[in-house]
Amino acid sequence: MTKYREILRLASLDLTQQNIADSCNVSKKTVNRVLKKAKELNVSWPLDENETDAVLAEKLFSANLPTRLY
16 A cells, blocks of 8 residues: 555655655655645645545545446
């Protein structure tokens, strides 16, 4: 799973997207997507303890999932 909390934490330290990607073992594109979406939704570091990576994944990207119509 993507380390959303760590991406936001490292971004708050003004690391480059490439450095964040290397540190979190994800692509620079993933870092860019996470930071862009977090900015759109006003999600920033520091985060509450209950905002786990799973919670952040849903918050940041659940709207991108297609809705099934029956």
